[in-house]
């Protein structure tokens with residue numbers, strides 16, 4: 811940030827505001843404190859019988875690698891709406907949201923992943939603009955070496971263990 815988004819001043823200074831304990835970018839002109847906080851990624855693990863739906867990324871980063879439908883939550887939508895929207899945009903998949911499945915802090919990039927388990931309503935899915943291909947995978951077909959992110963790997967590992975027990979708790983953790 812080079813200019814204050816509140817008053818347009820370029821007089822921005824890193825400092826610890828009174829009562830705070832972390833360095834913040836503060837506008838010396840209008841005194842606005844520009845907090846920077848983790849961003850929320852909302853998404854789904856869509857399933858159909860014993861298969862899971864993955865999307866092959868058509869965008870950077872990790873072009874050509876497989877992921878679950880997920881993306882940045884927007885202002886004005888709930889976390890469930892964001893997960894459903896992302897799944898539609900990336901896979902044109904119609905889903906029934908089930909339980910909250912993964913809530914993981916990704917420390918390196920300051921992101922919080924919130925993924926729901928979701929059941930596909932039908933098999934009319936197809937690739938959205940951000941996907942090269944959208945496909946159902948059985949456990950033994952998962953392209954483990956071509957997964958886009960560690961969180962995807964973790965989600966799938968958990969899912970196939972939980973699927974055996976038919977018990978799907980919420981997994982909370984960090985990577």
Ligand SMILES: [Zn+2]
Pocket residue numbers: 814815816817818819837838839840841842
């Ligand atoms: Zn300002």
